[in-house]
Amino acid sequence: MADKVVILTGGVSREEIALDPLTRKIYLELTEPSLEDNRADVDRLAAALEKLLGPVVVPLAAMRRIPAVLRDADWRVTVTVGAGAPGVWNLVDVEPGDTVKRHYGLAVDIGSTTVVVYLVNMHDGRIMGTAADYNGQVGLGEDILTRIYLAGTPGGLEQLQRAILVTLNGLIRRLTDEHGLAGGNISAVAIGANSTMVHLFLGVDPSRICMAPYIPVVNNPGLIPAGQLGLEINPLAPVYCLPSVGSYVGGDVVAGVLASGLHQQPELSLFVDIGTNGEIILGNRDWLVGCAGAAGPALEGGVAECGMRAEPGAIDSVSIDPESGKVRYTTIGGAPPMGICGSGLVDCLAELLLAGIIDRAGRFKDGRREFVVVPASESATGKDIVVTQVDINNLMRTKGAVNAALELLLESVGCNLSDISRFYAAGAFGQYLHLESAITIGLYPDLPRDKMVRLGNASGEGARLVLLSNRKRAEAEAIARNITYFELNANQVFMNKFVGSKFLPHTNLDYYPTVK
Amino acid sequence: MADKVVILTGGVSREEIALDPLTRKIYLELTEPSLEDNRADVDRLAAALEKLLGPVVVPLAAMRRIPAVLRDADWRVTVTVGAGAPGVWNLVDVEPGDTVKRHYGLAVDIGSTTVVVYLVNMHDGRIMGTAADYNGQVGLGEDILTRIYLAGTPGGLEQLQRAILVTLNGLIRRLTDEHGLAGGNISAVAIGANSTMVHLFLGVDPSRICMAPYIPVVNNPGLIPAGQLGLEINPLAPVYCLPSVGSYVGGDVVAGVLASGLHQQPELSLFVDIGTNGEIILGNRDWLVGCAGAAGPALEGGVAECGMRAEPGAIDSVSIDPESGKVRYTTIGGAPPMGICGSGLVDCLAELLLAGIIDRAGRFKDGRREFVVVPASESATGKDIVVTQVDINNLMRTKGAVNAALELLLESVGCNLSDISRFYAAGAFGQYLHLESAITIGLYPDLPRDKMVRLGNASGEGARLVLLSNRKRAEAEAIARNITYFELNANQVFMNKFVGSKFLPHTNLDYYPTVK
């Protein structure tokens, strides 16, 4: 059995991890019972496992199946055991014959907009397939606050839980069908998701996440059998949600930090995930601080006047000729333009500034209320595709929140931007944003470009790491435990900085030497 | 809190055990969350518990309830935790305020005929109430073999499982109603039952119990949450079935040995439970051997021609005047006679022998086929109540099996009857049989009467001990592990002895000095 595997962390770094996955498969040849050796079936199996593993708990559901499997397989079986309570394994499956190499798990990124499921071969650590879909909850509430509100209405929580479950089960079926597997062949799941997504997936009340003092029901839900959650896989498969730090720094961020590896490096690193909240983590192997910028959903599809998700027809890059004012753009899939996605919006703002159409305060110099990116005659909607003053103000608030949060974190630990050795950009926006535009508007800090690393889907990658390695899982728990969390929602220092950072790229241009 | 309690073991001995029950209740005053201390509700609770107890697992079902309880109770709550995987506690309940003294569990004896439930105050160790009923499975199959057969037919196992569940839930409701409790107030259950009863209760296939080489599915099922079994109590309450030694020496016997305390005594003791199987355990604190005599159900209601259960109207004692042949009898409750129960049958056989009506081979000397105990004119049924030659033969087989098994055990360890310091008679028959009659027919060994101890419902008492003490639970597991089990079903030495013991009281009268 291969027990080392090269992990691709979003194309950033390759790290060899020892394979020690959330579930293990063990092939056993048991002694057939006789009058002389008349131990019970379950006790016989448990004894053989305990010799190898220490305490093993056999759940009732498994007991019912064991006698037939043992006899049909002539006492040669492969047992799947899963991590349980500390120091204890739980029996998850018993299959006839030697199936040690057929060992499958799922790494999952539940974003509030997009859900990605990776089918992982836990025997060799490789990703066998990927499937993605919109989070079914989007239809019930575009942004997170709407969903938290809905969860508080009668039946709302159940509705939201069912929606994400339908999405997940659909993706799982797609992947298992593609690879000729049954749902029951999946024996472990690791999930990177923010606090609210985890609450809704578990069916626990998220309402206090958005009310001071912002207390989640649970940050570290531990290992839950899949059957209790409605996932259509082996019902005894352990499901692990990466732990959250707090209401606004979730398991997706912890997964991202884990994937970046910054928690093991001696140099100071900065990790930024620009999504709804703009989570920021600063630290090294000795300490970690973090906060969420309450960035607001400015970059999410549907918030801006002509905003949309990164689907075909979305304008994803924009440039404006400073002389002629002529706009050039590209769309996803080259389709006729229907709206603007997040990265397109950031480009717009940067280009409007560079072309002198807006001032550093984000105001249109000539007093107009909107800028036409694509005229009605060219658009697929038959209407002008525009960026409005309101859109610009929203985006400035987002970047202001991220700026202020970063400044606050740096100050709190007595560091400067120049102390940062590496900047990790995570999340969907991190993957597609144009770096120069993001720096131009001050959303990202103005650091030497060779210090900047795009992590890709760091949440999914972190989930894959904990799926494949119990040591990585312990590291994730340590990260969550060790991050000193600054709650910004009611923080006056943050509010002052926030107000002070509402210029493009920043009130203090010294922070942005290359933009000046 | 009282932490020592005097245990009554069927009126035999009083033992002080330290209270250390299957679940514990702990009153906590938690710090209210704030911006400065914004731990999640579940993590906050778990941290407070782990400081006291080490690792605690919080099940999903509990997570959902915790936030509301904590706030309604102003952060002062009583937490119930239950024994889980080795070294780990599971959260079972969270209640507002200090309810440490309201701590309830059930000790249960599931017999194939009768089920007894004891409501136990786990705070002081006392029995608050007892409720008994026939096992609902009796209606589906009077004897165990019929039930095992039924379990193998489509839907049969589910039917049998439902039947015992209905019985148990009925008894539980009766007890909780009586004491003004809700089912949810019950947080732990310990059960003494034979292997087949445990299989049927758990819904696992019992079919191989009665087929060579007599392999149960499970001897030690561990701790199972009540909700998985359909018990109408706190669904997270741990349910513990005392471990079996094998197919024919079950958790009821292990419970009985535990209650007798013979496993801790330096002297040699004999433990006999005359039921369907006639289980025998011989040993002391250093070693234990055991077997089941495959006694057959001769003593159970409904097997003999006029047999019935120990209900009102059952003839429970009989004497026959050797001169006149006149019969005197008593019935349970003094009701008009309807049939004969087990103890009445044993009396009959002894008296028939002593009156010279049958010979030592159990045959009617005058060649008749039956003996009229009560004539039709006096009986409640309007028919003669009789003991037939077939009834006598059945009972002789039972006593022969017990004799042979005991002889085999004694020989296997190189001991004699005279080495036995104490004889424990367990089970319902042990409670009601007339000692002299049982010795006269050779069902019990002919030992000095002061060495003989009736244990009463030893299975229920053993269940109470493990409910109240995790140390006693560990002892029960050690008893089950340490009993060297002799499988008699296919044992030629046993068969020879069985054939040789079919005289009353025994082929070798030296074994029965006081009967001679």
Ligand code: FES
């Ligand atoms: S936000 Fe524009 S391509 Fe993703």
Ligand SMILES: [Mg+2]
């Ligand atoms: Mg994300």
Ligand SMILES: [Mg+2]
């Ligand atoms: Mg019994």
